[in-house]
Amino acid sequence: MKVLAGSASVRLGKRTAKSLGVEPIDRDFTRFPDGEGYLRLQDEPEEITILIQCAYPDENIMELFLMQDAIREGGGKMIITVIPYMGYSRQDKLFKEGEAVSARALVKHLELHTDALIFVDLHSKKILDFASKKAIECSAMPPIAAYFRDKDIDFVLSPDKGAVDRAGKVAKLMGKQFDYLEKTRLDGSTVKMAPKNLDVDGKSVLIVDDIIATGGTIIKATEQLKASGAERVMAACTHGLYTSNALERLEPALDGVYSTDTLESGTSKITVADQIASAVKDIVSEL
Numbered sequence: 079m080k081v082l083a084g085s086a087s088v089r090l091g092k093r094t095a096k097s098l099g100v101e102p103i104d105r106d107f108t109r110f111p112d113g114e115g116y117l118r119l120q121d122e123p124e125e126i127t128i129l130i131q132c133a134y135p136d137e138n139i140m141e142l143f144l145m146q147d148a149i150r151e152g153g154g155k156m157i158i159t160v161i162p163y164m165g166y167s168r169q170d171k172l173f174k175e176g177e178a179v180s181a182r183a184l185v186k187h188l189e190l191h192t193d194a195l196i197f198v199d200l201h202s203k204k205i206l207d208f209a210s211k212k213a214i215e216c217s218a219m220p221p222i223a224a225y226f227r228d229k230d231i232d233f234v235l236s237p238d239k240g241a242v243d244r245a246g247k248v249a250k251l252m253g254k255q256f257d258y259l260e261k262t263r264l265d266g267s268t269v270k271m272a273p274k275n276l277d278v279d280g281k282s283v284l285i286v287d288d289i290i291a292t293g294g295t296i297i298k299a300t301e302q303l304k305a306s307g308a309e310r311v312m313a314a315c316t317h318g319l320y321t322s323n324a325l326e327r328l329e330p331a332l333d334g335v336y337s338t339d340t341l342e343s344g345t346s347k348i349t350v351a352d353q354i355a356s357a358v359k360d361i362v363s364e365l
């Protein structure tokens with residue numbers, strides 16, 4: 079078994095290879111003057127190749143297809159494609175007639191040249207149903223809980239109902255108080271939170287979500303926490319997407335913003351490599 083990581087997942091690829099105790103495959107990836115990618119593997123693939131690359135943004139998706147093709151061309155028999163961050167997850171159904179179901183379109187293409195898919199904290203579970211090959215999801219909540227275990231957190235908050243299971247898991251693993259807020263999304267970058275009396279006076283709070291995109295959700299939740307007397311507010315997410323200069327607004331408003339290495343940035347202090355390695359072992363043991 080070997081690990082091949084794409085440009086979007088270099089560090090996570092190395093960490094996963096280390097966790098599995100296998101070698102990474104070296105590759106040459108460059109761009110032609112017109113922007114098209116060129117890929118060449120510098121090592122031969124083994125019987126099983128673990129391919130790790132985010133399906134976001136579009137150029138990384140194309141790079142992923144080139145890697146799948148090169149593995150097959152090089153004689154690799156089995157490909158397990160790991161998608162640390164799955165793009166297009168929010169368009170998982172028709173909202174208006176005539177639209178594409180983008181998440182389904184992407185899954186259908188991702189699985190064309192793979193034997194199994196591994197995702198991390200999917201925004202929509204429907205993605206697993208779109209796949210016709212073996213597809214599993216692993217959770218970043220255990221490493222998030224482990225990271226904050228010695229950081230004096232008193233209270234864990236889910237900023238909306240959608241994140242209750244995930245944030246609740248972190249609270250349970252840490253043995254901390256837990257609550258959630260009710261969020262309404264007004265548009266792509268604006269959210270509204272129903273006021274709620276939270277038992278956080280003088281406490282240190284960790285907000286846990288799957289994605290931080292514009293940061294609007296975390297900013298609104300922080301306002302509520304501060305209004306309820308929270309002394310310290312930190313936020314942790316699996317996928318630090320940080321669109322619209324989110325970090326510039328979040329960092330001054332909070333006492334710390336953290337993410338995992340599914341999307342690599344300065345906040346990626348937590349790794350999901352062991353979760354991916356364990357999912358890989360589960361799949362391989364079933365084959």
Ligand code: R5P
Pocket residue numbers: 237238240241266267269287288289290291292293294295296
């Ligand atoms: C929503 O359902 C997700 O769990 C996140 O809360 C959302 O994607 C965060 O987006 P933003 O940072 O733009 O508020």
